[in-house]
Amino acid sequence: xxxxxxxxxxxxxxxxxxxxxxxxxxxxxxxxxxxxxxxxxxxxxxxxxxxxxxxxxxxxxxxxxxxxxxxxxxxxxxxxxxxxxxxxxxxxxxxxxxxxxxxxxxxxxxxxxxxxxxxxxxxxxxxxxxxxxxxxxxxxxxxxxxxxxxxxxxxxxxxxxxxxxxxxxxxxxxxxxxxxxxxxxxx
Ligand SMILES: [Zn+2]
Numbered sequence: 001x002x003x004x005x006x007x008x009x010x011x012x013x014x015x016x017x018x019x020x021x022x023x024x025x026x027x028x029x030x031x032x033x034x035x036x037x038x039x040x041x042x043x044x045x046x047x048x049x050x051x052x053x054x055x056x057x058x059x060x061x062x063x064x065x066x067x068x069x070x071x072x073x074x075x076x077x078x079x080x081x082x083x084x085x086x087x088x089x090x091x092x093x094x095x096x097x098x099x100x101x102x103x104x105x106x107x108x109x110x111x112x113x114x115x116x117x118x119x120x121x122x123x124x125x126x127x128x129x130x131x132x133x134x135x136x137x138x139x140x141x142x143x144x145x146x147x148x149x150x151x152x153x154x155x156x157x158x159x160x161x162x163x164x165x166x167x168x169x170x171x172x173x174x175x176x177x178x179x180x181x182x183x184x185x186x187x
Contacts (some may be wrong), residue, residue, distance in 0.1 A: 007033055058119060060104035061089040076100055078170065081117055081129040081181075082145065088131065096179045101125070108141055113148050120152050127155045129184055156187040 007029055014025035032039040038105035055061070063069070070076065079100030083089060089102045101123055103116050112157075119125060128149060132138035146156050160183035 013058065018054045054102075055086070058115070059088045059089075059102050060106065060115075061102055076123075078123060078125050079127045079129060080116070080123070080125045082116065083131045084133070092131065092181065095181070097179075100127075100129075105141075108144065113145070116145070116150065120146060120149065120154055125154055127157060129181070130156070130158045130187075131181065132159075142187075157184045158187055159184050 002077065006100070009155070010029040010032065011022070011025045014020050015022060020028070030185050053062055053065045054064075054066075056063040056071055057066050058071040059068060061068050061070065065072075070093075077100040079098075080103060081098060081100060082103050082105050084105060086104050089104065092098050092102075095146065101119065103112075103119060105112055105116075116128075120128070128145075130142040130145070132141065142156075142158060149156075159180040
């Protein structure tokens with residue numbers, strides 16, 4: 001319908017979000033058109049996230065400060081879990097099975113490797129855990145990282161196979177991920 005241009009624009013914007021199809025997008029847009037109060041609350045919340053949430057300068061995870069509360073915590077164990085996305089940090093933190101530091105490796109390049117090396121030195125890290133979902137690429141990436149970090153004298157380990165191959169962490173129940181980290185094995 002042509003006179004519903006703005007509503008259609010909102011539906012399209014929702015559809016661009018992960019796991020929202022046309023049906024859900026339409027339902028959400030209609031709910032917002034119907035309830036101005038809810039709509040304003042949502043605008044407000046989105047605006048706050050856009051203004052306040054950024055990537056931690058050390059680990060790349062989400063934070064409302066330059067340095068996140070995990071990187072800033074002196075009581076954490078001297079282990080460093082390297083994960084694929086900031087979302088994985090949230091999943092692992094929620095599992096409560098891990099009390100070390102993190103690094104979000106969004107892509108493998110020299111700059112990120114240098115950042116990992118800095119964390120290992122500054123936090124006196126003893127063990128680096130490759131917490132990638134098991135796959136051939138993950139294995140190649142772990143081997144490459146191990147080669148680039150081995151001169152620092154740290155131990156390397158990998159999360160156990162509790163996480164099924166090819167499945168992303170958000171689809172893995174918290175218990176099996178917690179187990180995978182607890183049952184990690186040395187490389
Ligand atoms: Zn951080």
